[in-house]
Amino acid sequence: MRQLDAVPKHDSDKSNDAIIYGNFVQRLGFSSGGFAQDIRIVNVETNEILSFRVKPTFKSAKENTFCFYIKPGTYKILNYWWTQSKWYGGKIFTEYIFKGVESSKVADELKKGQVQQADLEQYSFTIADNAVYYLGTWHFDKELVSFSNEKEELDKAMQAEYPNINTKQAKVEIPE
Numbered sequence: 001m002r003q004l005d006a007v008p009k010h011d012s013d014k015s016n017d018a019i020i021y022g023n024f025v026q027r028l029g030f031s032s033g034g035f036a037q038d039i040r041i042v043n044v045e046t047n048e049i050l051s052f053r054v055k056p057t058f059k060s061a062k063e064n065t066f067c068f069y070i071k072p073g074t075y076k077i078l079n080y081w082w083t084q085s086k087w088y089g090g091k092i093f094t095e096y097i098f099k100g101v102e103s104s105k106v107a108d109e110l111k112k113g114q115v116q117q118a119d120l121e122q123y124s125f126t127i128a129d130n131a132v133y134y135l136g137t138w139h140f141d142k143e144l145v146s147f148s149n150e151k152e153e154l155d156k157a158m159q160a161e162y163p164n165i166n167t168k169q170a171k172v173e174i175p176e
Helices: 103-112 151-161
Strands: 018-025 037-043 049-055 063-070 073-086 089-096 124-127 132-139 146-148
Touching (some): 049 063, 124 132
Antiparallel strands (some): 037 073, 073 124
16 A cells, blocks of 8 residues: 655646645544544555555544645556544544445445445546546545535635645546
8 A cells, every 4th residue: 555645735747647636524523533534545556555544643623625746547446444532542433435335334234245346336537647636525424325416615715835736727537
């Protein structure tokens, strides 16, 4: 597994890579305890597993912006990795993400053989070239995840932090 490289705040020049950005709404707010949260994806052509941080360490905001370099390809969302703060430290969760299925229920159903992974559909997105892609707002605050297009609002905030990224020209590629 390889971690995607974050786009530096005032730079955006990395040849042969596209840029993906979006907003992530986490499951936990303040009770995340400052632990990081990641999304893991797989490139369907190369089978390379990648991860990217959707909630930085030591931040408790319910929503966080993400912005990373990525190679062109088709990607499927594998899982959501997060830690819940406990009095003794933290409890780690890895939730597999499938369309129309609550993440906690699918794990039990897969273990019991009530459902086969081949029968479940993963969310995917395609990066076709070395351009800028808006991936939407990722609503992971509930076990039944969803994605929405709030590009106009996010682009305003992105311009202050990432002045070298042309968000107005970004291609919209909401996972489906």
